[in-house]
Amino acid sequence: MFKARLSVVCGRVQPRRAKPSVAAARTFTSSAPRSKQRLVILGSGWGGYEILRAIDKKRWNVTMVSPTNAFNFTPLLASCAVGTLEFRCVVEPVRRFSPQVVCYQAWCDTIDFKQKTLKCMPATAPLEFEGSASARLAGTTTKETSYPPGTGNAFNLRYDKLVIAVGAYSQTFNVPGVKEHAHFLKDVRDARAIRTRIIDCFEQANQPVLSDVQRRNLLNFCIVGGGPTGVEFSAELHDLLHAEIERHYPSLARMAKITLYDVAPNILGSFDKSLGVYAENKFRRDGISIKTRHHVERVEKDRMFVKEQGEVPFGLLVWSTGLAPNPLIQSIDSLEKHDKTQGLFTDQNLNVITKEGHADPDVWAIGDAANIKGQLHPATAQVANQKGKYLAQKLNKIVKDQEHTKPFEFHNQGSLAYLGDWKAIYDRSSADTVKTKETGRVAWLLWRSAYFTMTLSIRNKILVPTYWFLNWIFGRDLTRF
Ligand code: FAD
Structure with a gap:
């Protein structure tokens, strides 16, 4: 079962590579x-x-x-x-x-x-x-x-x-500075860079020489793009802050803030409206700030400029706008x-x-x-x-000289998004056959079983639930990579 994404999801930004100065290929x-x-x-x-x-x-x-x-x-x-x-x-x-x-x-x-x-x-x-x-x-x-x-x-x-x-x-919608100063989340190397940056922010903020204002700036985590990728990352970050970070950096955890920005009036526009509202309400209760109808105009090192807000300093900016x-x-x-x-x-x-x-x-x-x-x-x-x-x-x-003329047919298996704290949403309202919506713990169980089932190799079928279990028992690893 997959999460269908009706809104565009983030893809890797790669710079246009200069034409190679190679003679003949x-x-x-x-x-x-x-x-x-x-x-x-x-x-x-x-x-x-x-x-x-x-x-x-x-x-x-x-x-x-x-x-x-x-x-x-x-x-x-x-x-x-x-x-x-x-x-x-x-x-x-x-x-x-x-x-x-x-x-x-x-x-x-x-x-x-x-x-x-x-x-x-x-x-x-x-x-x-x-x-x-x-x-x-x-x-x-x-x-x-x-x-x-x-x-x-x-x-x-x-x-x-x-x-x-x-x-x-x-x-990036050609917003200046995004490629240079924001993080994207497209592959495992991006995930590693983000994880390192999160831990960096807390270790830097923990230095005794910093003022509280500097600490708050470093611990301001901004996510731009209210599609499933931005929402799931915000939710996962919230889980981290309210578990291991609260345990190991209690005074800094109180200063940390997560803000989700989008230009649209609502987040999760590709999901059924009621599920989007459920997600927004849950995020608000959790203290994740949602700033819809907000336009990021420019990004610089450690700060961005938002039309409706002015200058916003950040420790980490994750960009996921399609x-x-x-x-x-x-x-x-x-x-x-x-x-x-x-x-x-x-x-x-x-x-x-x-x-x-x-x-x-x-x-x-x-x-x-x-x-x-x-x-x-x-x-x-x-x-x-x-x-x-x-x-x-x-x-x-x-390859066997046999005919295959049947056209491709898409079977919509619905959309899932994790919202943090072992809660999720599941939307199958756009499917042709069974129309279902689910929220909370049941949707989370669907989310976990879907991704466990989809995991490809036997090795990862063992590793994924093992890490879910290990981290549930011992907590997430806060080592900086
Ligand atoms: P990709 O999976 O992006 O693969 C493209 C490949 O082409 C890569 O290996 C790349 O390195 C390679 N490549 C690029 N340029 C060249 C070149 N010039 N020459 C040769 N190779 C090249 N979808 C869901 O359905 N459910 C989800 O839960 C979900 N979650 C997501 C979470 C995240 C964080 C992201 C980023 C996406 C998510 N998506 C999800 C969307 C999904 O990953 C994409 O739709 C899917 O990857 C598209 O598959 P693809 O094969 O077209 O491209």
């Missing part, structure tokens, strides 16, 4: 026998990783290109960011499938649909870079992306069939795109559509980077994963 074919058809999957997220899991690896010559060598289980990232779960619980390594599958930790920068080639840039630290491991990371990553931005020698790959599953980036198109998708001009989301249009079999209106039989697009023409599916893991499953079935038939 080298062309590679994969090492698997040429007799098999080459299937290239771009992206190891909810869509791409599902295909990787389910594809017939004996019949296809599969190559995965992704700047990260792991799949991120996004629904549990907010829990990781506050230590309710450990980082290991929310990732699945892509390498699990190698050497059967060839994996390149790289960015795909250009697709030539006529020649059926891809131009890729390694997303690893450059070979010539000297220095310690941390210096290497610091030198090749930026605050917006914890992955090296594309370094070294470009290379080309050929494909027979291509799946585009590159997701989307975070929307999706912006992936630059790879932006760079494609030969295919039809959705006017608003700028995602690639596909037909009901998920094949991309050329500007001339023909479906390309060898290229499919799924997940947050794509929309079926004439249908509006939310940008969620639920949709990406169902499309991935559908496409893997189709490809497994294609």
